[in-house]
Amino acid sequence: MQLKTSSFNKGIYFFNLKRFWLIAFSFTFLLTLNIIDFLGFASENTWGRYATYAPNEIARAIFAHSDMTATLLFPFFSLVSALAVFSYIHFQRNTAMIHALPINRNSLFTTHYLSGLTLVLLPLAVSGVVLVVGELLMGITHVGYSLLWILVSAVILLLLYSFAVFAGMFTGHLAAHALFFLIFNFLAVFLEEVIGTVLSSLLFGYVRPYNSPVEPLSPIVYIENLFSGFSNAEGNYVLVTCYLLAGLAFTLGARAIYRRRHMETSSDVISLQIMKPVFKYSVAFCSSALLGDIIVSLMNFGRSFTVFVVSYLIGGLIGYYAAEMLLRKTFRVFKNNKGFIAFALIIVLLLSGVHFDFFGYETYVPDARDVEIMHVGSYRDEYVTVALDPESYSPEKHRYFFWDSDYIDNPPAKLDENMIRMLRLKAGVLEKPETIEKAVALHRTIAQNASSFSNMGEENGLYHYNESSGVRYFNLSITYRLKNGRIVERAYYLPYAGNSSVDLKTSLQELFTSDEYMEKANPMLLVEPEDLNFIHVLFYDESDTVLNLASTEELEGFLAAFKQDILNTDPLDLFLNYKEVNPTSIEITFSFKEDRAPVIQEGGITHITGNTRTIRLWFDYHHTLEYLAKKSAIDQALWQKMVDY
Amino acid sequence: MIQVRDLKKSFDGFWALNGVDITARRGSVYGLVGPNGAGKTTLIKHLAGVFIPDGGTIMIDGQPSFENIGVKAKTVYIPDDIYFFPQANLLDMKKFYQSIYPVFDEDRFNKLYDVFPFDPRKSLRRLSRGMKKQAAFWLGICLKPDLMLLDEPVDGLDPVMRRKVWSVLLQDVADRNMTVFVSSHNLRELEDVCDHVGIMHEGRIILERNLSEIQNNIMKLQVAFDGPLPEEMNELDILSRQSSGRVWVLIVRGDRDSIVSHVNKLRPIIMDALPLTLEEIFVYELGGMNYAVKNIIL
Numbered sequence: 003m004q005l006k007t008s009s010f011n012k013g014i015y016f017f018n019l020k021r022f023w024l025i026a027f028s029f030t031f032l033l034t035l036n037i038i039d040f041l042g043f044a045s046e047n048t049w050g051r052y053a054t055y056a057p058n059e060i061a062r063a064i065f066a067h068s069d070m071t072a073t074l075l076f077p078f079f080s081l082v083s084a085l086a087v088f089s090y091i092h093f094q095r096n097t098a099m100i101h102a103l104p105i106n107r108n109s110l111f112t113t114h115y116l117s118g119l120t121l122v123l124l125p126l127a128v129s130g131v132v133l134v135v136g137e138l139l140m141g142i143t144h145v146g147y148s149l150l151w152i153l154v155s156a157v158i159l160l161l162l163y164s165f166a167v168f169a170g171m172f173t174g175h176l177a178a179h180a181l182f183f184l185i186f187n188f189l190a191v192f193l194e195e196v197i198g199t200v201l202s203s204l205l206f207g208y209v210r211p212y213n214s215p216v217e218p219l220s221p222i223v224y225i226e227n228l229f230s231g232f233s234n235a236e237g238n239y240v241l242v243t244c245y246l247l248a249g250l251a252f253t254l255g256a257r258a259i260y261r262r263r264h265m266e267t268s269s270d271v272i273s274l275q276i277m278k279p280v281f282k283y284s285v286a287f288c289s290s291a292l293l294g295d296i297i298v299s300l301m302n303f304g305r306s307f308t309v310f311v312v313s314y315l316i317g318g319l320i321g322y323y324a325a326e327m328l329l330r331k332t333f334r335v336f337k338n339n340k341g342f343i344a345f346a347l348i349i350v351l352l353l354s355g356v357h358f359d360f361f362g363y364e365t366y367v368p369d370a371r372d373v374e375i376m377h378v379g380s381y382r383d384e385y386v387t388v389a390l391d392p393e394s395y396s397p398e399k400h401r402y403f404f405w406d407s408d409y410i411d412n413p414p415a416k417l418d419e420n421m422i423r424m425l426r427l428k429a430g431v432l433e434k435p436e437t438i439e440k441a442v443a444l445h446r447t448i449a450q451n452a453s454s455f456s457n458m459g460e461e462n463g464l465y466h467y468n469e470s471s472g473v474r475y476f477n478l479s480i481t482y483r484l485k486n487g488r489i490v491e492r493a494y495y496l497p498y499a500g501n502s503s504v505d506l507k508t509s510l511q512e513l514f515t516s517d518e519y520m521e522k523a524n525p526m527l528l529v530e531p532e533d534l535n536f537i538h539v540l541f542y543d544e545s546d547t548v549l550n551l552a553s554t555e556e557l558e559g560f561l562a563a564f565k566q567d568i569l570n571t572d573p574l575d576l577f578l579n580y581k582e583v584n585p586t587s588i589e590i591t592f593s594f595k596e597d598r599a600p601v602i603q604e605g606g607i608t609h610i611t612g613n614t615r616t617i618r619l620w621f622d623y624h625h626t627l628e629y630l631a632k633k634s635a636i637d638q639a640l641w642q643k644m645v646d647y
Numbered sequence: 648m649i650q651v652r653d654l655k656k657s658f659d660g661f662w663a664l665n666g667v668d669i670t671a672r673r674g675s676v677y678g679l680v681g682p683n684g685a686g687k688t689t690l691i692k693h694l695a696g697v698f699i700p701d702g703g704t705i706m707i708d709g710q711p712s713f714e715n716i717g718v719k720a721k722t723v724y725i726p727d728d729i730y731f732f733p734q735a736n737l738l739d740m741k742k743f744y745q746s747i748y749p750v751f752d753e754d755r756f757n758k759l760y761d762v763f764p765f766d767p768r769k770s771l772r773r774l775s776r777g778m779k780k781q782a783a784f785w786l787g788i789c790l791k792p793d794l795m796l797l798d799e800p801v802d803g804l805d806p807v808m809r810r811k812v813w814s815v816l817l818q819d820v821a822d823r824n825m826t827v828f829v830s831s832h833n834l835r836e837l838e839d840v841c842d843h844v845g846i847m848h849e850g851r852i853i854l855e856r857n858l859s860e861i862q863n864n865i866m867k868l869q870v871a872f873d874g875p876l877p878e879e880m881n882e883l884d885i886l887s888r889q890s891s892g893r894v895w896v897l898i899v900r901g902d903r904d905s906i907v908s909h910v911n912k913l914r915p916i917i918m919d920a921l922p923l924t925l926e927e928i929f930v931y932e933l934g935g936m937n938y939a940v941k942n943i944i945l
Contacts, residue, residue: 098692106714
């Protein structure tokens with residue numbers, strides 16, 4: 003009989019497959035079901051009556067069709083396979099039996115690792131074959147996308163499985179093995195959420211990053227996005243390569259630990275001595291963040307510094323001693339408190355650092371001379387993001403910018419100068435130095451009075467309108483693009499009136515009545531009679547009366563009245579949502595001469611080809627209503643009914 | 648065959664093995680005795696290559712045992728708490744061992760059907776502790792090892808089966824010069840089979856002896872003289888003395904014939920030279936060492 007001395011043992015490998023075949027079978031069954039469902043979709047869109055997609059788009063849709071399946075099944079079966087083949091390291095007697103065999107540790111690891119990997123990759127191979135054959139039978143010859151799907155899925159499975167094995171090397175406990183896998187997979191997004199919550203609550207003006215930079219570090223969370231990218235022909239190949247390398251690194255790391263692993267640590271929560279303090283303080287920190295945040299939310303004490311410190315320390319205390327109990331396997335762990343005291347000091351120091359703004363985040367206001375362009379508004383949307391930072395434009399992500407143009411199906415790869423100019427016509431986008439100075443002055447007033455604003459928020463109970471004090475809170479988002487390309491962003495929740503000692507009204511009004519702001523917020527102010535072909539007025543009376551204004555005199559008369567009404571409206575009331583927004587039953591359509599059409603649209607690039615704009619007349623546009631009353635022959639009663647609509 | 652020098656192992660600061668020295672020659676049956684927690688299982692797991700030592704050396708046949716496939720291929724380890732794959736039966740496990748060990752004696756396996764009376768197709772999971780032990784011996788014996796490491800091997804076996812198992816093992820010792828290293832907390836159990844015994848206590852070997860030598864070298868004398876115990880008796884190496892009236896019970900170390908001859912010259916009224924049980928030998932051997940000897944041996 004042959005003595006197995008190589009780094010692979012066929013006997014153990016096939017024995018493992020025989021023992022754990024049910025895992026591979028279940029995975030194959032569920033994955034193939036998903037593939038069959040996709041083939042049904044593909045068939046419908048290839049041969050169905052309403053088939054509109056191109057074959058390559060259908061082939062590519064496998065990614066979108068399997069993203070949820072991948073998110074649910076890949077981590078689950080990766081973990082189950084790792085748990086199954088390496089379960090012996092968590093039990094003393096199993097370990098003793100396996101390690102007494104005439105096989106060295108390297109060979110044991112490699113063999114068990116490969117048998118587990120087979121359990122997750124074999125189902126993918128079977129499903130992949132079904133997918134390719136199914137597509138070919140349907141006449142979809144773009145099998146490259148199917149092969150790409152198999153490849154990307156294989157890399158994710160390799161990563162998740164290798165990570166599951168790696169996580170198991172740090173523990174001698176089956177439940178802890180599963181838990182570590184899940185915790186480490188969600189750690190990045192969890193920490194981001196925790197840090198975001200703390201900073202948002204304690205740091206005045208903090209804005210969370212628009213796109214999570216750490217999400218790819220939590221592959222389970224990111225699978226959907228990754229697949230979505232490939233589905234939109236925007237596959238992130240760099241990330242897939244990184245995942246592949248990470249999978250290999252986890253494999254090598256796991257093997258290195260396994261070779262040195264002390265097998266007597268079976269049943270211990272942590273099997274590596276060096277990892278015990280790491281585990282203890284990590285549990286304390288995560289518990290501090292998670293339980294602390296839950297306590298803050300549940301107890302409804304507000305989100306002040308004191309509440310955060312107390313809640314986070316309680317959370318940390320529970321986590322720290324729970325970890326001690328798990329490590330020492332006893333409840334008698336309360337005698338040694340030095341570790342917790344050190345932990346508590348660090349937590350208090352960190353929270354103090356944020357609250358007392360050690361890094362000058364709250365007080366920082368850019369110099370107006372350094373600002374290239376900025377935005378002031380209630381919130382920052384994607385139009386603003388791209389207007390300020392055109393490099394952030396992504397054809398797939400921002401194709402909705404072009405919803406009424408020819409670009410909707412094939413968005414341009416890059417924005418041209420004209421498109422960027424159009425985006426920058428959006429209300430709140432400021433380019434002129436004099437307007438930027440006013441916006442910076444407003445920001446400076448807010449920053450200089452940060453403490454009084456945040457204190458007022460606490461006293462009055464933030465996030466609601468306080469009727470007794472008459473304080474109305476409003477959102478203010480300020481985003482700068484500096485001349486060096488840096489984006490600086492702040493978002494505030496501020497009181498407008500009431501017992502505030504800081505008067506924001508003057509600064510706000512100075513900004514909102516500036517020419518640039520007014521013109522962008524009200525593009526009709528710049529429209530002249532010669533820009534228009536005609537104005538079509540539709541009265542929703544009993545007979546849908548129509549009035550056409552086409553002569554220069556009529557256009558001049560209407561526009562003069564209309565602009566007067568715009569100017570009579572307090573821009574601050576509009577911004578703060580104070581204005582009653584009751585519309586009338588009168589609809590007005592402006593027909594523009596093509597070359598002036600762009601200026602009257604509200605945002606985006608949709609207006610490049612548009613040349614009409616339709617609005618409902620507001621009930622407080624008295625000058626316009628008076629002008630229309632004179633021009634129409636509608637009786638007084640019906641007129642009043644339409645105005646009061 | 649086995650040479651362990653200054654072997655050390657700690658678990659979370661507790662020294663389970665604290666400088667163990669052992670020598671067992673090829674073809675011997677070495678009994679390791681000690682109370683629970685003495686470190687017997689830890690030592691055997693080191694010999695089996697399961698544990699990594701913190702210090703010291705373990706040589707088997709002149710080679711280190713850890714990660715040594717050659718040594719492990721000739722070693723069979725039967726622990727007290729045996730693990731078989733769930734759902735597997737004896738025939739499955741046989742196939743498994745056949746695929747891993749260089750030797751598996753199929754004929755022997757078939758012959759052992761007579762020794763171990765249970766259905767090899769029955770799931771091992773469903774067998775009693777004793778039957779699992781039988782299954783382990785059945786498989787282990789067929790691997791024809793040079794060294795058999797047995798941790799509390801007969802716990803759970805009925806007396807008839809104990810005898811059968813030992814009979815097969817000792818036959819291998821005689822025929823193939825196999826070495827058996829066996830641990831137990833009960834010295835009586837090993838008395839009939841061991842030729843070497845080591846006593847372990849608190850992570851150390853406190854005594855290691857060749858049984859035949861010490862059994863020949865120590866005896867119990869029951870003597871009575873027509874008066875007090877003669878002064879000449881003190882020339883003997885008396886480990887213990889007790890009297891009941893004129894009858895003295897003496898534990899004497901030395902050559903049996905010369906002791907008997909020496910006492911006969913003193914004309915005792917009665918004299919009986921009795922062999923000691925292994926247990927008694929160790930009680931007297933260790934009597935002056937301040938160990939809780941009775942706890943170790945009983």
